[in-house]
Amino acid sequence: MKVLVSGAGGFLGRDVVERLLARGHRVRAIVRPASASPKWHSDVEIFYADLRNSEKLESAFDGIDAVLHLAAATSGNEDVQFSSSVVATERFLEAMANSLVKRLVHVSSLVVYDWHRVNGIMSENNSLLANPYEMGGYTLAKVWQERVVAKYAKAHSWDLTIMRPGFIWGRRHAEIAGMGRHVGRLYLMYGPWTRLPLSHVTNCADCLVAAVERPSAVGEIFNVIDSDDVRVWRYVREYKNRTRQPGVLIPVPYRFGLALAHLARLVSRRLFGAKGQLPSLLIPSRYESQFKPIRFSTRKLREKLAWSPPLSFDACLDLTYGQQ
């Protein structure tokens, strides 16, 4: 297959391209014009474009069999993230609509779910956030990005697969929101026994390539996680020890933090009404989306996609923190 990869120069994109090449596919990688092109092990056709403003994106789709859409912002303010993720996606898909390509695998995120309404175990059947505006810029952008993708796919009858990874981690990207907060020498863990929806970048890339290859993925949505066996305490301890950072692990009971957030919201509503503002950690919905102690189902990945992670957690640790 010849696969077009957007966001190929990013943290996940580099591994995805590498995995596609390893599986014998040909790759056209979209890389921002002013960014350095990654060094891949085999030949990759580079298409220099910034999806936010490049003209003539149509030619990127010439001769392509499938599109893997990864491009999104993971930092910056709300407007930067909305432009880089949502507006860029609109422009990208508008160009795709003028091509003959029908196969699209879109990479979304677990943040699009309404975590407050998840009871016990999260699966692909859970409901999505209806009001994303009290969440952060990343969540807002991912929710709208998925809405845009779904609208275009429906309008043009594309074969769409939506992949929703959990916390993607790897070398130089081991700090994840689910760890809690690192304040000076203190590691505050909100719910130390909470299970983390981890997806190591190498495993995640393998899963995305499986979705591109397998016809069973068409028309489906998958939550992408390796397993939910690793808990916050272990992940933070490994991070602290392997990066040799000094500090003390401080467990904060999940329910204590959540009660504090609810109390803060109550006081804010009493004093300022609906327009009152609070720090991110004291907004109950944001707190829940990072720390809620639930389980994460991998059943659909195993049964529908016939996928399981090639690397164990210990192997991922070695890849992440070991010598390059």
Place this chain on the structure above:
Amino acid sequence: MKSVKSVVIGCGAIAREHLTALKEIGDAEVVGICDISEAKAEAAAERFAIKKWSTDYQRLLQETRPNLVHITTPPATHFPIARTCLASGLNVLCEKPITAEYQDFIKLKSLAAENSCMLIENHNIRFHSSIERIQSLINSGSFGEVLEVQIMVHVNLFGSGSPYVDENVPHFGLALRGGVIGDFLTHIACLTHLFVGSPVDLRTIWAKRGGKSPLPADEFRGLVKGERATAYVNFSGNAQPSGFWVRVVGTKMQAETNLYEPPRIAFRRFRSQQVAVASLIDGLAEGLDVIKGTTAAFWRKLAGTNRYDGLPQFLSRVYQAFVREEAQPIPLDDIDAIAHLVDSFTKPELKL
């Protein structure tokens, strides 16, 4: 009391500030919103419960026939949109800078006069609580005679992830004279005009220190001889920390404020007491002001107050003028003088 029907064109960060402020104005009814991005328009409509959204502003204006149009698009698009609105007899509230070229503003001004329309530029800085406080002390005579104003804007143009030097997506400010500095000149000109009057003479210095950047300049200095006093104005894209300092010097007292920080002002007054006692009194007064300002700013943040201090007041005054059928809160001739000053700042013949 009648309500003012308005439409917002452009759904970026500043539009959100307008819409947040409008929610607090009882007379305002936003009937439509527009952006070239469908998702941006639809998201803004959903977030602020606005019934109509569109990617075609002309069709939206025809369908909604608003009393007032907010133009919050990038500066290069202000002129054609404002011209279309004014030609259709619609009142316009435009983000700064109102036009990229002064001659275009003159065309809009005459079009507004022909069609008896309001044309107002967003000079919210003039309604910043610190500026209003200083202005009221000037009017009460506390400053004595104002001799000089110093306006210094420091913005880190080269920080990590800075949109000003993003070579993948050129910043909209690059379409302005002076590059991204041009986007700050309106505020500088507005305050200069407020404190020293129309310029009689001026000289400028433009320089570029960041050699490889796409910016035509990253440093600007100006010396203005005004009708009433002089002004030293400055923009630096390299100096740190970032801030927007305004210092007003009078024959009886001085005041200094940073408009990017909590609303507080440091005053220095002429005192007849011994120097040690005077500095103790000034220090205590300044300390008290810092505590009051910081507490007020923290409280306002928790209360979800608009992050542009003067914007709610500015918009409220515009809508009030509408409802009461009064003159616009900033006369068009003042907007003209400010736009002319912005133009003068970039004239090659006035550069040293």
